[in-house]
Amino acid sequence: DAKTTQPTSMDCAEGRAANLPCNHSTISGNEYVYWYRQIHSQGPQYIIHGLKNNETNEMASLIITEDRKSSTLILPHATLRDTAVYYCIVRVDGAAGNKLTFGGGTRVLVKP
């Protein structure tokens, strides 16, 4: 699976949008971008995923650049409960099974 690069940490003000970048310059055509987050002492929580097009759900938006070499996860109105480690993962399509390769993630701290 392609490797991803994320900032180690970032702060965000409560109520503001949080934009989390991810570089995946070696991504292949059949690899999806997935985002998970992990709140302390809990299992990773699925947020969103996409292949080429931008995606939005009730939790977040995912913006993937046209060349697919980077993406941004947007939390539109960050709350204190969004404080977590966020993981950007690229994953080969399901034909290869369900192995996820996690990097170090971005530690996001939402401040009042």
Next chain:
Amino acid sequence: KAGVTQTPRYLIKTRGQQVTLSCSPISGHRSVSWYQQTPGQGLQFLFEYFSETQRNKGNFPGRFSGRQFSNSRSEMNVSTLELGDSALYLCASSVGDRDNSPLHFGNGTRLTVT
């Protein structure tokens, strides 16, 4: 729908012992994966089972093994425990039919080896 359930939540074992962890996937999910999380190595893939067969395997020694039952529930076993096996063990399930349905994780079993 109930989420992924892992039992027990906490476990303390002594070096040399063995341990069995259990995972009940989301109803209808046929793929179960196991991950180990430590402060030093982060989240690492152990193995994946689909329809009672191991489909993928990570780079862990043979002391780590697993199995999946016909109802998709899974167990993982670690034999001859070492201090370095202390970790959070996470189970994830997905529909698994070689699609891109996301994996859903349980809250893990925290194993401490003394």
